[in-house]
Amino acid sequence: MGRRKGEALSLEKFKRGGSVNTLVNDPSCEFECQTRWYVLFVTTGRENAASRDVSETFDENRVKPFTPSIETVFKRAGFVNRQNKLMFPGYLFVETDITNKEFVETIQQCIRSSKHVMKLLDYGDRYDAALKDNERGILDRLLNKTTYRIEASTVFKEGDEVIVIDGPLKGCESKIKRFNHHKSVAVIEFEIFGELREVSVGAEFVKKMPINFISL
Numbered sequence: 001m002g003r004r005k006g007e008a009l010s011l012e013k014f015k016r017g018g019s020v021n022t023l024v025n026d027p028s029c030e031f032e033c034q035t036r037w038y039v040l041f042v043t044t045g046r047e048n049a050a051s052r053d054v055s056e057t058f059d060e061n062r063v064k065p066f067t068p069s070i071e072t073v074f075k076r077a078g079f080v081n082r083q084n085k086l087m088f089p090g091y092l093f094v095e096t097d098i099t100n101k102e103f104v105e106t107i108q109q110c111i112r113s114s115k116h117v118m119k120l121l122d123y124g125d126r127y128d129a130a131l132k133d134n135e136r137g138i139l140d141r142l143l144n145k146t147t148y149r150i151e152a153s154t155v156f157k158e159g160d161e162v163i164v165i166d167g168p169l170k171g172c173e174s175k176i177k178r179f180n181h182h183k184s185v186a187v188i189e190f191e192i193f194g195e196l197r198e199v200s201v202g203a204e205f206v207k208k209m210p211i212n213f214i215s216l
Helices: 009-015 020-024 047-057 100-113 133-142
Strands: 036-042 063-066 069-076 079-086 091-096 117-120 153-158 161-166 176-180 185-192 195-206
Touching (some): 047 100, 069 195, 176 195
Parallel strands (some): 153 195
Antiparallel strands (some): 176 185, 185 195
16 A cells, blocks of 8 residues: 555654644644554553554554553652553553554454454444544643653642642643642543543652742
């Protein structure tokens, strides 16, 4: 199947760390902006193997499988430790510029042949599977485009006063449901496939506001 000029540019830019939001606001990239996110149910613990199976099914320049993760922060013996954990164990996300019909039909081949790719999630109709823009938006905003990770945010909290000083949660305070200072997490809520999900993301709490901090 022939490829139109510039067809894979959006995925290439995505791999290099380009922002999908930046592309959407650029009137010169009509075709490149038409990427979609799909979510696959896969064997828990075998997300990497499932990712390889998906990549081998498609032209690797046109799909980007990824597993969103979270950076957690905890203190031990006076030292700050950082670890990564999967946000959705057992699920694999795929970004692609392939047409909806082609992706849905081709991924079925992968599901039949793979030991680890089980199902393509949808909204009740086989061809209504691409993640809705309003559901994708919060993840696209929070995820680091290189690591696909929500990095820990720096938070100042004193009494009822809470200020996100730095990190992906800055500007997304409305999504925060509550904080757990003891576990160094902020619980955020967003909708995905029509269901509200609560996810705990890293929050490094500080006792003093930076002198040069400017609230926007």
